[in-house]
Amino acid sequence: MSRIDDLIQKLCPDGVKHHELSDISVYSTERVDATALDGSTFVGVDNLLPDKAGRSDANYSPNTARLTAFRKGDILIGNIRPYLKKVWLADRSGGCSGDVLAVHLREQYQHELTPRFLYYLLSSDSFFSFDMQHARGAKMPRGDKDEIMKFRVPVPPLAVQEEIVRVLDSFTSLEAELEAELEARKKQYEYLSLIHISEPTRP
Numbered sequence: 001m002s003r004i005d006d007l008i009q010k011l012c013p014d015g016v017k018h019h020e021l022s023d024i025s026v027y028s029t030e031r032v033d034a035t036a037l038d039g040s041t042f043v044g045v046d047n048l049l050p051d052k053a054g055r056s057d058a059n060y061s062p063n064t065a066r067l068t069a070f071r072k073g074d075i076l077i078g079n080i081r082p083y084l085k086k087v088w089l090a091d092r093s094g095g096c097s098g099d100v101l102a103v104h105l106r107e108q109y110q111h112e113l114t115p116r117f118l119y120y121l122l123s124s125d126s127f128f129s130f131d132m133q134h135a136r137g138a139k140m141p142r143g144d145k146d147e148i149m150k151f152r153v154p155v156p157p158l159a160v161q162e163e164i165v166r167v168l169d170s171f172t173s174l175e176a177e178l179e180a181e182l183e184a185r186k187k188q189y190e191y192l193s194l195i196h197i198s199e200p201t202r203p
Helices: 003-011 114-120 125-133 158-198
Strands: 018-019 025-027 031-032 065-071 075-078 087-089 095-097 100-105 150-153
Touching: 031 125, 065 100, 065 158, 087 114, 100 114, 114 150, 114 158
Parallel strands: none
Antiparallel strands: 018 150, 025 100, 031 065, 065 095, 075 087, 075 100
């Protein structure tokens, strides 16, 4: 039995409570002036990276004067083509375009649910499958904001959340190391191939 199983058995032997996303969070309704943002604090759907890879700095300016404000700890989700799995746990405050959803924990849950645990729930394949099931449009499907808020999430005790986050962080770190190693091996192979190609023919 894993440590997570031990904690669940000890802290919530009757099972873990589940809530709809709307019970524990809201979409940000705060606004921020575009003039207060720069490439590192403005998030458009185009600079959210696919496959849960986070974000990159924006290389274009917002096309509206006022944007949705987000805070550190909010989860930003690309709402166009949910199958691209664009999601980021904000590590700063800023503003985002209308095609990006900023999910903010309700005040009463900010001591019961950690942002990073919620991020892992909302970056799961099950969430994106749910999102796509309710998306509208064929060529450019868009998530249904009301339906997204019906996604059910577990809210285990904080000790369980922290252990799950620790394990998932370890997997994420390991995955990054493996990808870096594979990329290094690929470059090494390409370099060796070039050496072989450029080798002069021996008499």
